[in-house]
Amino acid sequence: VLDVGTGSGILAIWSAQAGARKVYAVEATNVAEHARELVRANGVADIVEVIQGTMEDIVLPEKVDVIISEWMGYYLLRESMFDSVICARDRWLNPGGVMYPSHARMWLAPIRSGLGDKKMEDFEIAMNDWNHFVEDTQAYYGVNMNALTKAYRAEHEKFYLKSSIWNNLHPNQLIGQPAVVKEMDCLTATVEEIREVRAQVTLPINQDRTRLAALAGWFDVHFRVCLAELFHRSLMFYSMEDTHYFPLTG
Structure with missing residues (x-):
């Protein structure tokens, strides 16, 4: 081993x-x-x-x-x-x-969550703090920092609004059917195959009067082995679908 x-x-x-x-x-x-x-x-x-x-x-x-x-x-x-x-x-x-594990799958699903609103709130707080800093620096020290506002905003938009976060979610937060984004056989997967993952998926929302807050991603791994010579059967073990959520908020 x-x-x-x-x-x-x-x-x-x-x-x-x-x-x-x-x-x-x-x-x-x-x-x-x-x-x-x-x-x-x-x-x-x-x-x-x-x-x-x-x-x-x-x-x-x-x-x-x-x-x-x-x-x-x-x-x-x-x-x-x-x-x-x-x-x-x-x-x-x-x-x-x-x-x-012998196999692995990556999943994606639409969810409802307050995470998006919280990230927007944090972004707005960060920008307000910056604006106060710019005003105070001008008033007390005579230095205009406003030339950096565009770059500061872009950096914080990327951090708060255009990046993924890790979070535990409950299955009842799913508002539609999940889809498999990637499935791997660990015996045959290559480095080139996992360097970039692209997929076209359809994620139908099956709940009325709800709002799409984010896309949540998680994975499961399988332990498959053919034991035909010993037990005349095959075994497959699954991890729970809701063990590793990785919401991609937007």
């Missing part, structure tokens, strides 16, 4: 406890020292080997049958480390090997 970005080492420890012969736990940061400590404390140091380094640079003594990683970022791909997982897969996964 190869654990990419092991962090505290919890997934590597679980892999050892589940019966893995050998686990390579790779961590780029100094958290690797804490992972080694936890591995020793849980009695699996003979199975789990913590390696500090990047997937692009480290060398393993053998290929692996399973790659595990909690690589997901905001809205799946923002600040994610899936590039490193792809590198690990291409370098070290045996033919016929599996990856967990």
Whole structure:
């Protein structure tokens, strides 16, 4: 088993406890020292080997049958480390090997929310503060700062009105059907495929007398594996649809 970005080492420890012969736990940061400590404390140091380094640079003594990683970022791909997982897969996964999670989907849906109004209010407060600053600087110090107002406004429009935010939302805030924006098979996905995500989706609103406040995005990941040789069935595990909302307010 190869654990990419092991962090505290919890997934590597679980892999050892589940019966893995050998686990390579790779961590780029100094958290690797804490992972080694936890591995020793849980009695699996003979199975789990913590390696500090990047997937692009480290060398393993053998290929692996399973790659595990909690690589997901905001809205799946923002600040994610899936590039490193792809590198690990291409370098070290045996033919016929599996990856967990194995698949991932990005969703988008129309929502009702007060977030848009709050962001507009914050923007207006910021502009009012700036205007007072300009007036005071002129009155008390004889310096006209108004030449910077256009640039200041553009910067704050981008921050408050043209950027996404993270927030927990309740499913009853959805006012229409969600749509899948992107679906990935982790065994075949490429860096080029995830560098930019574009999709055409239809998001019908199915509630009357409501106002579209924003588009909310979330993701789910699946753990699919064919166990036909062992149990004559396939297993699929889903995360809940409402676990990771990433509203794109507008």
